[in-house]
Amino acid sequence: MSLPSWMQHLILVPVLLPLLCGALLLPLNESHHRLKYGVNFASVLGLLATALVLMGMADGEQWPTGIGVYLAANWAAPFGIALVADRLAALMLLLAAVLALAALVYSAQRWSRVGVHFHSLFQFLLMGVNGAFLTHDLFNLFVFFEVMLAASYGLLLHGYNTTRIRAGLQYIAVNLAASLFFLIGTALIYASTGTLNMADLAVRVPALTGTDVVLLEVGVAVLAIAFLVKSAMWPLGFWLPTTYAAASPPVAAMLVLMTKVGAYAILRLWLLLFSDEAGAAAGFGYEALLWGGMATILFGAAGLLASEVPGRLAGYGAIVSSGTLLAVVGYGQPALVTAGLYYLLGSTMAMAAFMLLIELIERIRSPGAALLAVTMEAFAIEEKPDEPVGVGIPGALAFLGLAFAGCALIIAGLPPLSGFVAKFGLFHALLNWGPDAAVTPYSWALMGLILFSGLAAIIALMRFGVRTFWAAGAVMPPRLQPTEVLPVGLLLLLCVGLTVAAGPVFGYLERTSADLHRPGQYIDSVLSAPVVPGVAGGRAANVPEVGQ
Incomplete structure (x- = not known):
């Protein structure tokens, strides 16, 4: 089914739209806050709509292989810059847009006003994240990583205080070192293969022998350090x-979300470059990832x-999530990747909701009450509860309690929400990954660690919840704004939707995993993508229109 020529340009929108909006907002001072917020909000809604359309195109019949290729400047791959939208990229674009919408709505009441250039930095961050999901070239992946990181430096210091500055300097130093490793690894890969286009790399890797294979593996190992820093692998x-x-x-x-960008890059590169058809380099690094x-x-x-x-x-919860995803990639089984992607969706949204919820919960906590709760636990002091007198729980406290319970259930992987469905899917894949294959010690070890991390999350979150909602005594209902409640509720409702619609979601993710484990189809789609004839930079040959 042929596409209108303009629809192919939608692949460029997730990069171009935030770039233009961020640049447009830079000259405006903070007295135009409402205008800046409105432009930022409209841009995020546009990114959300674009991601939904791209997902429909990738999973429909518009692209025969489910892969859309945009050749920037009309240069054919591997010589030009290629942006590629497939099922995985579209899914990650949608996740980024959803989290951006929640974070932006939450920031409306306070956080977007406490410093300068919040909205421009926010848009540039989205540009870097979306570009990393779409690009098909290692050097341009580095460029988008740097745009994302540069924007995150400014956002991390936004509304600065001493603690934030100290943490920000550590964050900047670590990521600058990671960027250096990224450049060194990219240079070594280019020295061994002569290309940085991912599809072209996948074609050339099987033909490498001797020292070229060693140089490639060293380059990939150095490059992986940069990705693993963003993925929060221990001890990085x-x-x-x-x-x-x-x-x-x-x-x-x-x-x-940014911790998932590194995991995405590893998932994309490893399944493309080190598949069974990669010759001497086949399977490189999988055991290390596991x-x-x-x-x-x-560690988490x-x-x-x-x-x-x-x-x-929340930070250690995100580390557990990243470790699970990296182990899934290292295991290298399509069914496990399917369950891992489902886990990625639910855990990312639940963790983001928890990060937003923390500030709201802090409004009902007092340092004295927290100290009293710890003391009572340490000395086993029993407190006889008062008789109930029929006073209803204020709405704000009810929301905080229910939202916290929802986040805790998903993060810990307890029924009935998406965290339990994801872990059940992981265990099912680990126990049934081949018709005649026995369950390996790796499978038992990974299942044991997932269970242990869930138990640790239950203990930690229950301890925090008890001290906050029960042991703190009488608390005054906090003042909550609709713009603070809606984002948390939206993310948790989406997690509920993941649970209810687990069948269709798993169907989409199974098709995504199948595509990732068919690298030949991906390679052919990129390298055979036609340029538009008669346009500057394109071949003069009689080639069909883009999208046909």
Whole structure:
């Protein structure tokens, strides 16, 4: 089915729209706050609509292979810049737009006004994130990573205080070092293969021999360090809990998404470059990802048990989530990737909702009440509860309690919400990954760590909830604004929707996983994408129109 020529340009919109909006908002000072917020909000809605359309195109019949290719400047791959939208990229674009909408709505009441250039930085962050999801070139992936990181530096320091500055300097130093590793790894990969286009790399890797294979593996290992820093793999994720605890709530919600960008890059590259058809390099690094992912789960679970500060709890929860995803990639089974992608969706939205919820919960907590709760626990002091007198729970407290319970259920993986469905899917895949295959020790180890991390999350979050809602005594209902309640409620409702619509969602993710494990189809779609004839930069040959 042929597409109208203009629809192919939708692939460029997730990068171009935030770039233009961010640049447009830079000259406006903060006295035009409502205008800046309106432009930012309209841009995010546009990104959400575009992601939905691209998802429909990738999963429909508009693109024969479910893969759309946009050749920038009309240069054929591998010589030009190619943006590629498939089922996975469209899914990640949608997740980014949803989290951006929630964070932006939450920031309307306060956080978008406490500093300058919040809206421009927010748009540039989205440009970098979306570009990383769409680009098909390692150097341009580096460029989009740097745009994303540069914007996150400013956003992390937004509304600065001493704690935020200290955490921000650590975050900047770590990510600058990661950027250096990114450049070195990219240079080594180019030296060994002569290309940075991902599809072209996948074609050339099987033909490499001898020292070229060694140089490629060294380059990929160095490049992986940059991705693993963003994915918070142990011990490279030491910076994350401190950063999460210091960031403002809407920025922390976006940082949850940024940890998934590194996991996305690893998933994309490893399944494309080191498949069974990769010759001498086939399977490179999978075992390291599996062991590293399991170590990250263990580290995150230990951090959950040791932490009492809610921001650090969220940080260690994100580390557990990243470790699970990395272990899934390292295991290398299509069914496990399907369940892992479902886990990614639910855990990311629940963790972002929890980051937004922390500030609201803090309004009913007092340092004295928290100290009293710890003392009563330490000395086993029993308190006889008062008889109920029929006073209803104020609406604000009811919302905070229910929202916290929802976040805790999803993060810990308890029924009946999406966290339980995701872990059930992971266990089913680990126990049934082949008709004649026995369950390996790796499978038992990974399942044991996932169960242990869930138990650690239950203990940590229950301890926090008891101290906040029950042991603190009488609390005054906090003042909650609609713009603060709606984003948290939206993210949790989407998690409920993931649970209710688990069948169709798993169907989409199964098709996504199948595409990722068919690298030949992906390679052919990119390298055979035709340029538009008669346009500057294009071939003069009689080639069909783009999209036909």
